[in-house]
Amino acid sequence: MKISVIIPVYNAEKFVSQAVESALQFDEVHEVILIEDRSPDNALQVCKQLIEKNDRIKLYQHPDKGNHGAGPTRNLGIQKATGDFIAFLDADDYFLPNRFDAEKELFKDPKVEGVYGALGVHYYTEKAKEQYYPVFGDKLTTVHKKHGPKDVFPGQIYLLGSFGLFSIDTLTIRRDALVKKMNILFKASLRLHQDSEFLFRLSYYLDLYPGILDKAIAMRGVHENNRITQVDSKKINPATTRVLLWQEVDNWAKNEETIPDHIKLHINRMYRSFRIATTPAPQKWGVILKHLISDYPSIRSGIYNINFRKNLF
Incomplete structure (x- = not known):
């Protein structure tokens, strides 16, 4: 080697x-x-x-x-x-x-x-x-x-x-x-x-x-x-940095034709969850309502997934 x-x-x-x-x-x-x-x-x-x-x-x-x-x-x-x-x-x-x-x-x-x-x-x-x-x-x-x-x-x-x-x-x-x-x-x-x-x-x-x-x-x-x-260690809000991470992953997945649709959807929901987590409190419920209407599972993944729920509120 x-x-x-x-x-x-x-x-x-x-x-x-x-x-x-x-x-x-x-x-x-x-x-x-x-x-x-x-x-x-x-x-x-x-x-x-x-x-x-x-x-x-x-x-x-x-x-x-x-x-x-x-x-x-x-x-x-x-x-x-x-x-x-x-x-x-x-x-x-x-x-x-x-x-x-x-x-x-x-x-x-x-x-x-x-x-x-x-x-x-x-x-x-x-x-x-x-x-x-x-x-x-x-x-x-x-x-x-x-x-x-x-x-x-x-x-x-x-x-x-x-x-x-x-x-x-x-x-x-x-x-x-x-x-x-x-x-x-x-x-x-x-x-x-x-x-x-x-x-x-x-x-x-x-x-x-x-x-x-x-x-x-x-x-x-x-x-x-x-x-x-x-x-x-949470000295920097991890949701703030990870929303950028999942945004990049989401952009890549959307442009990669060989990725199955169910995986693309899951990645997009991960990205949405972190976006919700980083939304300022006055606007947070509006964003949640928008996603609740358009894609309820994306909210559920954010609220009930252990990686995100502690960052939502």
């Missing part, structure tokens, strides 16, 4: 060295691609120091040297990758020694286009643990049991709670399948949840297989300045 590990770097001077070292521990890692996204801290200088130490590390910036967000930054990494396989790693996270154990066996089968595993949690400081342990605990982010590849997309769309989740940090993909078969890239329009939207589309187009699900193969680093941590 020749794996390209893509690490977007933004405001991560304290963490990126650990992320890089965790990737370099594997002989299968052909290259570690750092894409520096105009960090306000000293991350660029740290990256420059890293590339001097190991010729497997490569450093790039956007052509205009600007800040473009995680999605376009990962896209640039995909364009620069030369390995046969692509893995992603956030700059404040890190791989564990078993990261590619399952992948080395599963990818011997040419029909396997991607493999996913379980993500653990690491608290960088006691303050971060005190703030966020009630949110994350020590639980794994994982798909709860092994499913066939055709079940992954509907499982994420319909059964998110019971199906489980996998993280971008635990995903490995055949590069030719990603680039040639579907040419899928991250959406530049999303500053948050761009990885979730990417994984939805990826699981629809590619055959993704479960790797190690019962123990972590990578660790999510939790600290006070992590934006997605603030979303998950």
Whole structure:
């Protein structure tokens, strides 16, 4: 295996060295691609120091040297990758020694286009643990049991709670399948949840297989300045950010002719539910009444689905 590990770097001077070292521990890692996204801290200088130490590390910036967000930054990494396989790693996270154990066996089968595993949690400081342990605990982010590849997309769309989740940090993909078969890239329009939207589309187009699900193969680093941590802990209203996510998914589904109509309808109802959740209180009942008349199940999905009902009122 020749794996390209893509690490977007933004405001991560304290963490990126650990992320890089965790990737370099594997002989299968052909290259570690750092894409520096105009960090306000000293991350660029740290990256420059890293590339001097190991010729497997490569450093790039956007052509205009600007800040473009995680999605376009990962896209640039995909364009620069030369390995046969692509893995992603956030700059404040890190791989564990078993990261590619399952992948080395599963990818011997040419029909396997991607493999996913379980993500653990690491608290960088006691303050971060005190703030966020009630949110994350020590639980794994994982798909709860092994499913066939055709079940992954509907499982994420319909059964998110019971199906489980996998993280971008635990995903490995055949590069030719990603680039040639579907040419899928991250959406530049999303500053948050761009990885979730990417994984939805990826699981629809590619055959993704479960790797190690019962123990972590990578660790999510939790600290006070992590934006997605603030979303998950409700410091930023999750309904506000997820309405944008489901709007993108809804737009994609409407334009993808091969998606069955019942799945398109379900996605649209998910989007509507989050729109209701983010409607200001004075207008909320009007929006609910409108949808009640036009599509009662969309209201029911919003009120009774555990993912949304706590956000409605």
